[in-house]
Amino acid sequence: MLQFIKDLEPHVVGIHAIGEVTKEDMERVLLPRIDELVARQGEINYLLVLETDVSNWTAGAWWDDIKMGLKNFTKWNKIAVVSDQKGVQWFTNAFTYFVPGKSKGFALNQLDEAIAFVTAKEEESVEAK
Template sequence: MIRMLDGMPEGVLGVETLDRLTAEDYTGTLLPALDTAVKESGKIRIVLVFRAKFEGMEPGAAWQDLKMGVRDWNAWERIALVTDHAWMKDGFRLFAWAMPGEARAFGLAEQDDAVTWAAGKR
């Protein structure tokens, strides 16, 4: 399950995972928010927060994630991953070159820095 984070700067989406990601999380929550961002500004700046209780993704969620990444390819401007999961940060950094826009990983204690960076203020 995911939830949208409140208090984000204008033009930044904040998303936090609460346990296991499902296809419905993408189609019912995240994709509509991304569509709105693209319609409003033509850009996607996102902060993705994965805390210790993240339990993975269902196969349908992985497919939605892949489709989301190629959708509006040129709109993706900044992707900030916030987590203390070393495996997730390592994988993110390894494939950052293949992601649209800029991508950067942060630790949970650096969440405020991630939001500032995603907003383009650094």
């Protein structure tokens, strides 16, 4: 199941994944939020809190995820994936080399850091260095 995360900055879409994730979840929860964000600001800042195993995503959910990624390939600005699955964290970190934006994996106990990463605007990130 996908649930929209409220109380994030308006330039960020946050999704919490638990249990089984289906094509219907993607079409009802994630895809409309991403489309709305792109229409409003032209780029995507995305937080995924993954509290389910990736094997719990149905084939239809994976297919929709791939299509969303390709459709918006040039729109990705920041991606933060929060999961205690080391493979997911590694893949998210490596993903930064394949998309125009920045991508970073975090452990579940680093949720606050993930939110700070994905919500920070570039001028804030530069000033913080």
